[in-house]
Amino acid sequence: MTLHNPSRDDFAALLDESLGANGSIEGTVVKGIITAIEKDAVVVDVGLKVEGRVPLKEFGAKGRDGSMKIGDTVEVYVDRVENALSEAVLSRDKARREESWLRLEEKFNAGQRVDGSIISQVKGGFTVDLDGAMAFLPRSQVDIRPIRDVGPLMNTPQPFEILKMDKRRGNIVVSRRSVLEESRAEQRSELVQNLEEGQIVDGVVKNITDYGAFVDLGGIDGLLHVTDMAWRRVNHPSEIVQIGETVKVQIIRINQETHRISLGMKQLESDPWVGIGAKYPIGKKVSGTVTNITDYGAFVELEPGIEGLIHVSEMSWTKKNVHPGKILSTTQEADVVVLEVDPSKRRISLGLKQTLENPWQAFANRHPSGSVVEGEVKNKTEFGLFIGLDGDVDGMVHLSDLDWNRPGEQAIEDYNRGDMVKAQVLDVDIEKERISLGIKQLGKDSVGEAANSGELRKNAVVTCEVTAVSDAGLDVRLVESGLDSFIRRGDLSRDRDEQRPERFSVGQKVDARVLAFDKKSRKVQVSIKALEIAEEKEAVAQYGSTDSGASLGDILGAALKKRDTN
Numbered sequence: 336m337t338l339h340n341p342s343r344d345d346f347a348a349l350l351d352e353s354l355g356a357n358g359s360i361e362g363t364v365v366k367g368i369i370t371a372i373e374k375d376a377v378v379v380d381v382g383l384k385v386e387g388r389v390p391l392k393e394f395g396a397k398g399r400d401g402s403m404k405i406g407d408t409v410e411v412y413v414d415r416v417e418n419a420l421s422e423a424v425l426s427r428d429k430a431r432r433e434e435s436w437l438r439l440e441e442k443f444n445a446g447q448r449v450d451g452s453i454i455s456q457v458k459g460g461f462t463v464d465l466d467g468a469m470a471f472l473p474r475s476q477v478d479i480r481p482i483r484d485v486g487p488l489m490n491t492p493q494p495f496e497i498l499k500m501d502k503r504r505g506n507i508v509v510s511r512r513s514v515l516e517e518s519r520a521e522q523r524s525e526l527v528q529n530l531e532e533g534q535i536v537d538g539v540v541k542n543i544t545d546y547g548a549f550v551d552l553g554g555i556d557g558l559l560h561v562t563d564m565a566w567r568r569v570n571h572p573s574e575i576v577q578i579g580e581t582v583k584v585q586i587i588r589i590n591q592e593t594h595r596i597s598l599g600m601k602q603l604e605s606d607p608w609v610g611i612g613a614k615y616p617i618g619k620k621v622s623g624t625v626t627n628i629t630d631y632g633a634f635v636e637l638e639p640g641i642e643g644l645i646h647v648s649e650m651s652w653t654k655k656n657v658h659p660g661k662i663l664s665t666t667q668e669a670d671v672v673v674l675e676v677d678p679s680k681r682r683i684s685l686g687l688k689q690t691l692e693n694p695w696q697a698f699a700n701r702h703p704s705g706s707v708v709e710g711e712v713k714n715k716t717e718f719g720l721f722i723g724l725d726g727d728v729d730g731m732v733h734l735s736d737l738d739w740n741r742p743g744e745q746a747i748e749d750y751n752r753g754d755m756v757k758a759q760v761l762d763v764d765i766e767k768e769r770i771s772l773g774i775k776q777l778g779k780d781s782v783g784e785a786a787n788s789g790e791l792r793k794n795a796v797v798t799c800e801v802t803a804v805s806d807a808g809l810d811v812r813l814v815e816s817g818l819d820s821f822i823r824r825g826d827l828s829r830d831r832d833e834q835r836p837e838r839f840s841v842g843q844k845v846d847a848r849v850l851a852f853d854k855k856s857r858k859v860q861v862s863i864k865a866l867e868i869a870e871e872k873e874a875v876a877q878y879g880s881t882d883s884g885a886s887l888g889d890i891l892g893a894a895l896k897k898r899d900t901n
Contacts, residue, residue: 360413364433367425369407377403379411379425387411387423410434431467436502439468448494448514453485461485463495463509470495470507479515480542523594526555530596534586535603540576548572550584550598557596559584566601566608566640568626575600607640608681615641615673615683620690625667633659635671635685643683645671652688652695652768653727662687694726698770699763701725707777712754719743720750722758722772730770732758739775739782740817740857782857785816791852791859796866801843804836811861814844818859822847826862829871834864 360383367381376388389411394403412429442449451465453472460473472495477485488511495509530536530552538550538557547560559582564575576582584598615621615637623635623643632646648655650662663669672689675682702708710722713729720732734743750756758772785791799820803810808823826847827834839845847861848869 361416364410364412364429366408367411369403369405369409372403372405377409379409381411381413381423381425383416383423385416385423387413387425389425432469435466435468439465439497439507440500440502443497443500448496449509450492451495451509452492453489456485465495465507465509468507470497470509472509472511476510476512479512479519520594523555526553527589527591527594527596530555530586530589532586532589535583536586537581537583538598540578540580540582543572543576543578545571548576550582552596555594555596557584557586557598559598559600563587563597563599563601566604566606567636568634568642570627601640607638608678611641611678611683612676615676617673617675619673620670621673622668622670623685625663625665625669628660628663628665630658633663635669637683641683643671643673643685645669645685645687649674649684649686649688652691652693693765694728695763695765695768695770698724698726698728699765702760702763704760704762706760707757708760708772709755709757712750712752712756715747715750715752720747720756722756724770728768728770730758730760730772732772732774736761736771736773736775739778739780740819782816782818785813785818786852786854790815791818791849793849793851794869795849796846797849797861799845799847799861801839801841801845804839804841806836809836809839811845811847813859813861816859818857820859820861822861822863826864829864829867 360381365381367379367387369377370380370386371378373388373391375391377391377394378386379389380386389409394409411425412433414424414429416423439449449465451463451470453461454464455462457471460471461477463470463472476498477488493511494514495511496513497507498510498513499506499508501507536552538552540548541551541556542549545561547558547564549556550559559572559576561569561572564572569575582600583603584600585602586596587599587602588597590596621637623637625633626636626642627634630647632644632650634642634644636642645659645663647657647659650659651657654662669687670690671685671687673683674686674689675684677683708722708724708730710724710730712720713723714721719734720737722730722732724730734747737743738746756774757777758774759776761771761773761776763770782791790797797816798814799811799822800814801809802812802819806824808821808827810819810821812819824834824836827836827839845863846866847863848866850860850862850865852859
């Protein structure tokens with residue numbers, strides 16, 4: 336407003352209008368009248384005893400283009416009523432900021448957006464000029480997604496939302512992101528209404544992550560998951576798409592509440608698993624490329640979109656506890672055999688060892704039961720020996736097949752790892768991958784022969800050689816069968832006075848009668864006493880009894896004479 340010939344009453348009226356009667360003028364915005372325009376300042380009278388100067392540049396364009404005139408009414412901020420130069424300290428910039436604060440508070444309380452420009456970068460964010468009032472824009476509130484270059488956004492008028500205002504501290508926090516999200520939500524809602532599941536659309540790849548790619552469908556993004564990019568295994572989405580590339584996709588699912596859209600590319604191609612059973616029948620030998628190796632096996636691509644798993648147990652006939660990476664490597668071409676096909680679960684089980692001859696079958700063909708083989712002792716265990724055989728297979732000699740006459744626990748001490756031994760093939764179980772061997776079968780089973788011939792039947796008479804003498808009796812070895820036995824002191828003679836072990840010597844041969852023989856444990860029990868009693872009974876039966884007039888001595892004498900003659 337322009338006032339001509341201003342008077343002191345006019346100033347008082349302006350002052351009262353700004354502050355009200357008896358108000359304090361310092362720290363407030365008041366109306367004043369331009370009384371002079373200098374080279375770089377404007378003299379303003381706000382109705383005080385003294386006038387104040389305001390830098391011309393604080394009036395913006397009006398101060399530069401000469402449109403300001405003496406007598407114009409302007410609003411200024413009064414810092415102090417009088418300084419050392421006896422002038423009022425006035426500011427147009429602070430007045431504008433005060434005006435802005437009032438307008439911003441009104442919009443903040445009403446939840447309305449405000450316009451501003453990003454003018455500089457500070458720690459943690461940016462400074463935004465809201466028509467004179469400075470606000471802080473946190474870096475996280477610049478955009479929906481982190482952006483590297485903020486240059487294009489600088490000094491460009493754009494809307495913001497006020498998140499917080501603290502006039503006492505002079506703090507204002509604004510957000511550009513919330514404005515974008517709100518606008519985006521409105522756009523998404525409208526765009527989603529025009530999309531349908533199953534629809535085929537074109538889009539541009541905006542971003543790529545480890546689990547998929549985000550595709551812009553013209554204002555709304557959809558997720559193209561890595562598993563929906565191709566029927567084959569995709570290790571990373573960048574193998575299929577690149578940022579900025581235009582792709583044709585099919586809308587798989589639309590969530591109307593969250594506006595999330597799932598996309599697919601493989602759905603535009605025919606499913607290679609259809610009719611897979613007829614294409615890959617069980618037992619068929621096929622070739623493929625190793626695409627991935629894990630602790631439990633290796634994946635082999637038979638054709639684009641069709642992968643099968645070779646489980647670690649199906650990799651080698653003989654290497655049972657080896658990592659798959661020791662047998663196969665990625666990108667390697669491999670021949671495999673189809674073991675199982677499950678179209679519903681999209682699984683194919685493959686075998687690598689089935690392409691090679693079964694070493695147990697090959698061994699059985701070359702070494703039938705009864706044949707003799709030779710190999711190295713690979714291991715000693717509590718139940719037998721493991722012998723390495725040709726064809727990289729092992730055979731086992733059980734403790735019971737080590738020796739005919741000694742316990743296996745004792746016989747196994749004769750063998751050490753690395754020894755070369757011969758054994759007889761007892762049995763080959765191809766299905767269970769077991770080969771049973773025997774070492775004792777290569778030697779003579781004198782005990783078995785004696786048992787079969789009846790030499791060890793109960794009451795048979797055998798010749799024994801004394802091997803040891805003790806107070807308890809005699810250790811003896813049967814001369815024919817080689818079996819060891821023990822004759823107790825009470826079985827050394829029919830007469831108690833003759834039951835003295837010391838009357839026998841090591842190496843002496845004596846006859847005894849078999850009391851019992853256990854075929855399973857191969858243990859025999861013999862007695863000299865039983866033989867004497869049996870001979871006495873036989874003599875009595877043959878030569879008569881004491882009732883005939885012959886004495887017992889005569890009868891025994893005749894029997895012994897006959898035996899000696901025989």
